[in-house]
Amino acid sequence: MTIALAPVSPAQSETTRIQRVVSPGGIEAWLVHDTTLPLVAVEIAFLGGAAQDPVERPGVANLAASLLDEGAGPLDATAFQDRMAEKAIELRFDASRDMVGGSLRTLSENVDDAFELLRLSVNEPRFDDEAVERIRQAQLAALRRRQNDPSSLASLNWSARAFPGHPYGRPVSGTLESVAAIGPADLRTFVDRNLARDNLKIAVVGDITPEKLGPALDRVFGALPAKAQLTPVPDVEPQGLGTDVVQQLDVPQTSIVFGGIGLKRDDKDFIPAFVLNHMLGGSAFSSRLFREVREKRGLAYSVYSHLAPLDHAALILGGTATKNDRAGESIELIRAEYARLLKEGPSAEELEDAKSYLIGSFALRFDSSAKVASQLLQIQIDNLGIDYIDVRNDLVAAVTLGDIRRVAARLDAHPALLFSLVGKPAGLPQGNGG
Structure with a gap:
């Protein structure tokens, strides 16, 4: 191929x-x-x-x-x-x-x-x-x-x-x-x-x-051992969802990492989930989190999210940094926007824009021999098949609003996010900290 x-x-x-x-x-x-x-x-x-x-x-x-x-x-x-x-x-x-x-x-x-x-x-x-x-x-x-x-x-x-x-x-x-x-x-x-x-x-x-x-x-x-002696690692789901873990540090901004349950790479709905995440926080300029957190309210310079399919856990992760006194407002906004996207879904125009970007930008992953080698390795690790590069854009193009609604409903079965904050955050919801 x-x-x-x-x-x-x-x-x-x-x-x-x-x-x-x-x-x-x-x-x-x-x-x-x-x-x-x-x-x-x-x-x-x-x-x-x-x-x-x-x-x-x-x-x-x-x-x-x-x-x-x-x-x-x-x-x-x-x-x-x-x-x-x-x-x-x-x-x-x-x-x-x-x-x-x-x-x-x-x-x-x-x-x-x-x-x-x-x-x-x-x-x-x-x-x-x-x-x-x-x-x-x-x-x-x-x-x-x-x-x-x-x-x-x-x-x-x-x-x-x-x-x-x-x-x-x-x-x-x-x-x-x-x-x-x-x-x-x-x-x-x-x-x-x-x-x-x-x-x-x-x-x-x-x-x-x-x-x-x-x-x-x-x-x-050829001289390496035929078989590795790996200790079995159990599959796991993240704990503490819906809560905040806070570490006090005397800095002017609060760094925030958030995450919840996502989809594994071999899940049949991974590509629709990948497109859905792009609309949530996968784009530096057009995602909902970017518009709501940065453009409309100026809470942060950047905010992002991405699917993180580990070998033994399926995650959606993200992060941002904001002024200490805006930390509570920021995490509540992220929670609300994630919940809204899962419940209401995107518009047809929003979906088409996301697919167009993801298809058009795919070639940027292959603009050097090092990048090509890295991509080929990851495709092998993910067991996607040697023809994946040929079919990937077609898979993205085929995603429909129905696919997005289906994967959103799956994610909405476990919508809670765990937030980790380091700084001197203010305005956090009572009872969530730890």
Whole structure:
């Protein structure tokens, strides 16, 4: 299939064909062979992520991911970074709740060197004492800064209230106490249990042929364990809906994070819900929340919402920031506007405008090889099918007012939102705080 987002010449369409490449050893990647520039972009994901952290030590996945390119195999951290600099190779790893991700960027002439560094990173990370302590101290410094960052605190407090006793309630970056206690043995155990072939997704875009990529996949990933040893994570719904969690902080504005029950990515109504959310808070300039909160009342500079389908929870999330004395007014307005949209639905014109924007802006997700690779990876993670790029805009175009009413009724069965506020908020409803 091709990335058919805009008119292209026959020659161009040949270079943007998505191919499923399976290595001799059975490792699969999605490839867009594009010779426009002498570059190769690779995105990988090991499913599991910070949800696999030990209960008593959140932050292990995050620290382990940060150290994968800080020395591996025969190369210590300095030698590894020097090797990347010599060949203009970019390699980085990170962790989210549901995966450990990696990104590789290289000139095609250096792809063999880049793949070797990637191989060393995922198979033979060193976790040398010097590197572990250096990255640990950097992460501890970041955690200390976040203690005075109202936006970060609001997000952390929301998750803790929404998911008590669940992995999603623990901070991905850990805490000052947990990160200080993580040792090389914790990091190695995490890597040994979580980096495997059966939970690996790969997307490659650029100047590399399928014939070259297939054997390279085996060289890079073939020695990984066949199966990850993941701890089962239960599905969960957010708790505390309809209440507010407040943390006092002496700042001029109150940061607000809100959220409730959404839809999972594999739900048949996800696309209608995606369109509905665009009308609620998905657009920076035309959404209802933007009009009501910013344009009409000047309560905030920005306000947003988005669907957040995690592996084990379906959420709708959003946020804003406002003057302390307008915090109560802001959250009541957000609650009311969400309820009104679910009960009354949008107008036909509002729906058509939303669909037009979502269809027209889709191509912006593919304006670089890195973005294409990232999108291909996410499509694999979401199990949407290799033809999703071709059919996505048709799915959006097919959404009707009846579809919107149906999904609105489903969301209206659980319309309450949990708000997390950090600052010195005033005017909050009595009895909702905690």
